[in-house]
Each structure stands twice: as structure tokens, then as C-alpha cells.
Amino acid sequence: MDNMKLAELLFPHIKITAEQYRNEVFPHRQLPEGAMVTRFAPSPTGFLHIGGVFTSLVNERCAHQSGGVFLLRIEDTDKKREHEGGISAIMSGLEGFGITFDEGELPGGEKGSYGPYTQSRRGLIYQAFCKELVEKGLAYPCFCTEEELDEIRKRQERDKALPGYHGEYAKCRNLSYEQIEENIKAGKSYVMRLRSPGKPGGRIKYKDVIKGQIEMDENIVDIVLLKSDGIPTYHFAHAVDDSLMGTTHVIRGDEWVPSVNIHLQLFHVLGMKPPKYAHVPPIMKEEDGSKRKLSKRKDPEAAVSYFSEEGYPKEGVIEYLLTLANSGYEDWRRANRELPYTDYKFRLDKMGQSGALFDLKKLHSVSSEVISRFTAQRVCDDAIAWAEKYDKELYSCLARDREYTAKIFAIDRGGKKPRKDIAKWSDIRGYCAYFFDELMHEGREELEMDAQLQKQVLGEYLKVYDPCDDKDTWFAKMKEICPRLGFAPEVKEFKAAEPGTYKGHVGDVSAVVRAAITGRKNTPDLHAIMNLLGSEKCINRMNKYIENL
């Protein structure tokens, strides 16, 4: 068989050769020692899974902390599954998390000189490489129909043979030039298959950066390289693209581990150096006592839209993901409270190798920690931005007087012991309802204290209340009215005394004032709240409270 002749029959339109692509069109990258080139390669299904954020974060960190390149490649080789606007949905999702690319078809236009970065626009490139394989006798056209393939599958099931197109089952493997030419002239559709050099019983080994040594059977299947429409399969596109684009580390979901034998073989026949592989575990979900992959159909938290709707700040989600990726991150964060997460030295080889359960409680905790480090202004801005999208009523309150709103969040913030009771922006509504008259009724709590006694307390308090008091004076006055009410000015005193000696203590006095002004049993610093609210509003609320008792 004359391979050159066959190649020309199959790919008469290919003028730029694989050799030229390798050496002239896409020259090797000149990068500093140790720089990693990584990539995120989604297919445009329009759905960004939290697992996708996880792997792209890992890719991004590896590239950027090593001074390398992080690129985006769109794997749109399956037209059936493509969703309109899928790419932009994924892009904007990632952008929302602050994950940025150096190369690819980005919002501002295509960046990088290894493009196109969308597989559907690289058809000629794949075909050139396929042509080269035909020339070397490593690829051939296969005219089998779906029915014939089904037939083969059934036979293999019966024979308990390895499934797939290989060995004696590979009918088209040894077609003559004449047969091929005849089929093509007859207009039969065909796919291009690899003539796998693998031997049955052969074993291969490779070292996964995350999973360590992995050993498996050598690939013997004549996998499809080019589908009947001339578009490559994932496997072939991966090998061609990642070698041409100079990817040094392929970091992807571990569902790919079983096809590494195919990929390594592809790099081998293509005469290209394979990248290092790092397979990251999926994020799991607990259900009925067992683990399963987070599913976009069943689990709302699988979609990144969930996090923006709930109002988790992007750093909260990112840091949570980082704690899943590298357990050392938490210790580092405790020791470096002020540094951005990008200062953390991420270790690929320190990643866990089995899937972690997604833990909302932990996310909550990490996110609260993150927000506690925000300035009041940042909390104010982010909360308003969130409310504008997801809670109009709250938005109208918060945006009315931004200075006032910023002061709300300044209470108990910024000091050594910042509050940590906001984990996400949707918590804001409950947190600050009593600062706004129209939200005041929300989350209202009743004091158990006798109504008459409460009236007395407020009556006494109103007499001494002076909005100009500083915090110490303010509190001294709380204590001052205690004796008149039959309350103990000190909690310790109250506890030490015989039961019945006092009706209560200072804490109970302030509890009544707190309830009158905020409608809550618990709030941050009352003095600060009263100052912010202003004396008029405070007095009004206390009077109204008395009326309603």
C-alpha cells in the first residue's frame, strides 16, 4: 500500500503540513525555567459547574504562580451538545471569581499566538496531523456503519473480548487502496482511525502529579481520530492542541485517567512530547449515606449561579476551594490574615486524591472569615451591588444613604475582634433590618420580662438618656438607674446575691432598651447602634414600644 498516495486521496486539500505547524506556525514557547503552561478546556454547554471553577482555579494558580501561561480553549467538537451563549456564560462565571486567562478567545478579542483557540476553527490543523499519520501508515479510513459497529460490540460481549475497534474486529484496518478509493467514490461516509501500535497484554506506566504511579493496559483500540464530518474527537484534539500550544501540565478531572493510555500513545505516534498529567478528584455530595459526584440536576450548589444568588463573595468561594485543594492553605491563612490568596504557594502534589464532600458549613465559616477582613466600605459596596440584583426592597434601603449604610457595617468591624456573622450577602437583610423602618418588623423578638417592669425601665432610662454621651457614660447611666428599679448594677453582684434580692441586673436594663430600639434580643454594640440611628428615632421607638406594651 502506498501511504503517500492514500494520504493524498484522503486529504488533497491539506497544504500546510504537520511539520510546518510544529516548527513554523507554532514555534516552541520561550519560557523561564519552571514556568507552567496550563489550560482550561470546557465544552460550551452553558453551564459552569463548581467543579469547573475548582479545576480552573488549580490550573490558574499553577500557571500564574510559576510565571507561566494560562489559556482557555473551547472544545466545541460536539455540535449536538452545544448551547448558544455557552462560552460567554462560562467566561463570565469564571471572571466573576477573578480567574483570568492569558490566551484564548477572550471578551476583548483573541489573545495569544497559538490560536485559533476554538477547536471548531482548527479543522485544517487536525487534518494535517491526521494526514501525516496516514503517510506513516498509522491511520486509516473506516467505513463501518453504526449497525456494523453494534454488531461488533455484540460479538465482543459474547466473546467476553475487550470492547472497541481492534485486532480481528477491525474490519477496515487492512482495506486496499482500491477498496478505499471505491468506497470514497461511492460517497460512503467514513471516520479516520488510528492504527494502534499497541500490543495485547502490553502495559504502560506513567506518573500522575496528583495520583502518583499509575499502571494500566496499553491501548490497542483503533480509536476514532476524525469523525465523519472531519472534526476530531477529544482524544486527538487534546494531543494535537496541547502539544502545539505548548501545554506543560494537563490538569483535568480524574474521569480522564482511564484514557491516558490513549493519549500517551497519540503523543507517541505524533512524535510529540507528552505533557505532565495531573488528575483532580471531583467534588462530591453526600446522599443517603454515600458519596456521589455533585450533580447539576439535583444539587443547586453545583451551579456557580447558586453562589452569586446567595451572595457568597468570590474570595469566600475561592478560599473554600483552596482549602479543599491544599489543606495547608488554612494554616497559611491564619498566619497571613492580610495577604491576598494569590500569595499562597499552591502545591499540585499536595492535593488530595479522592473526592471531597462539598461542605456548606465550612464554606460558611471560610466566607465569614473572609468578610470579617473586609473594610466597612467594601462590605457596603458589595452588599449593595448584590441587593440591586437579588433583593430590590433591601436595595432601596441600603442605597438610599450610602454613608449611613457604610456606618452600619462599621459597627464592630475593623478592630482586633471583628464580627463574623455575615457569611454571604443574603445574610445582610436579617443583620441590618432594624436600621430601616420598613424592615424593622423582620426578625422581631419578644422579651419575656413583665410589661409593667419594662415600662418602668424605659421610663427611667428616658429620663437619663443623652445622645451626646460617649460609650462609657452611656453605660454608666444604664447602671445608674438600676438601684431605682431594684436592679443590680453589676452582674456579679446579682449572681452573688440571694435570689429575690434583685429583679434583674444591668444586662436586663439594656435588654429592654435594645428590644425597644431594635426589636431584637441580641445585637452588636447598642451604643453604636443608637448613635447611628439618632436620638429622635431612638426616643420615638422607645415611646412607641411603651405604648404597645
Added chain:
RNA sequence: GGCCCGUUGGUCAAGCGGUUAAGACGGCGGCCUCUCACGCCGCAAACAUGGGUUCGAUUCCCGUACGGGUCACCA
């Protein structure tokens, strides 16, 4: 079913032949305190299982169980 991977407290996890088996989240108790929160102190809670190898196994090897993944002209 074949092949691959995994299994340390409820969860995330250190550990890499000899440890009282870290730490974090969550839970519980306490201290601080005008309440809450923060902070601090403490408690409960784990090496899936059976064989080896070894003076000694959570750590190494084999089997079993369980869990996950994968076997397309999908990625």
C-alpha cells in the same frame, strides 16, 4: 463484567515503620462579657477488614468489603 483509583473522627484533612494519631469546620461545656458576635480554654469523636513482611505497622505487600471513575463518530 474488564480496567483504573481510593478508604484516618460527622466533614476537610496532617501523617510518609516507633507519635499521647496534628489542625480546621461542625457539635457540646466553660471563661470573658450589658446581649449577640469575637476571642480564649476544654470535651466527645478516626486509622474499613483479614492475612502477611518486620523487633515493631495508620504507614510496605496480598486478599476481601465498600465507595468512586471509565469502557462512544460525548467531552
